[in-house]
Amino acid sequence: MKFAGRFLAIIIAFTALTGCSEILNSEELLGAEEEVALNSDTGEGTLELETPIITDGDTEIKIKMTDINEEKNTFITVANETVFEGNIKNNEVYTLDISDIKDALRTDYDPKVQLLQTSNDEETGDIVTFKQVRYSVE
Numbered sequence: 001m002k003f004a005g006r007f008l009a010i011i012i013a014f015t016a017l018t019g020c021s022e023i024l025n026s027e028e029l030l031g032a033e034e035e036v037a038l039n040s041d042t043g044e045g046t047l048e049l050e051t052p053i054i055t056d057g058d059t060e061i062k063i064k065m066t067d068i069n070e071e072k073n074t075f076i077t078v079a080n081e082t083v084f085e086g087n088i089k090n091n092e093v094y095t096l097d098i099s100d101i102k103d104a105l106r107t108d109y110d111p112k113v114q115l116l117q118t119s120n121d122e123e124t125g126d127i128v129t130f131k132q133v134r135y136s137v138e
Contacts, residue, residue: 043129059099073121079103079111110134
């Protein structure tokens with residue numbers, strides 16, 4: 001009888017642990033989907049870098065968007081720091097201050113400018129539009 005009880009406890013523990021690993025795998029997959037969304041363009045329009053050459057002494061960069069939804073709240077980040085939040089106008093050049101952004105002028109990798117629009121106009125919403133451009137610092 002003791003053997004049957006121990007065997008049953010082992011089976012229950014094994015089943016519980018197997019279920020937990022399935023939950024972890026599901027969470028890992030969600031993370032992978034978000035990573036794919038943040039590494040590829042999503043939605044309409046384009047994001048262009050208007051500053052032809054960026055040097056380690058620059059304090060600003062210029063960007064321009066075309067065919068982006070002007071009615072959605074837009075988040076623009078440089079080197080993973082938000083530098084703009086609000087509505088944008090297409091075909092206008094925006095000057096972004098990068099003087100206080102630690103990684104904006106790194107020369108050991110290509111920093112990036114990202115544009116994000118979401119379904120609920122908050123950074124945590126579902127991605128509707130995502131654009132990214134990388135640049136080199138000379």
